Amino acid sequence: MGKFKVELDKNTCQEFGACVELCPQFFQFSDVDGKSSIEGAKKIMKENEVVAEKLELDKLECVREAAEACPYNAIHIMNVETGEKLI
Numbered sequence: 001m002g003k004f005k006v007e008l009d010k011n012t013c014q015e016f017g018a019c020v021e022l023c024p025q026f027f028q029f030s031d032v033d034g035k036s037s038i039e040g041a042k043k044i045m046k047e048n049e050v051v052a053e054k055l056e057l058d059k060l061e062c063v064r065e066a067a068e069a070c071p072y073n074a075i076h077i078m079n080v081e082t083g084e085k086l087i
Contacts, residue, residue, distance in 0.1 A: 002057045002058050006038065006054070007076045008027075008052060008053045009076070012072050012073065013035040013036050019036050019070055022065050023063055023066035032050075036074070040055060041054055056080065064077060075087065
């Protein structure tokens with residue numbers, strides 16, 4: 001289990017692309033909806049639509065910077081060990 005849980009809220013994402021620019025090893029634009037997507041993340045579905053993506057990581061690397069740069073606050077990070085919401 002990773003130390004951090006990263007969640008991308010697909011409904012909040014507005015395709016701004018700061019996350020893709022700052023952290024391309026984790027974030028890409030989806031071919032399906034044009035919104036950001038997390039490489040290797042678990043897709044959370046609701047009525048045949050991806051509403052969120054979740055990924056656990058041991059190290060945040062550039063993910064925290066990408067989350068902080070999102071003007072729509074669509075990326076959330078939680079410390080799994082402490083339960084603290086970082087972003």
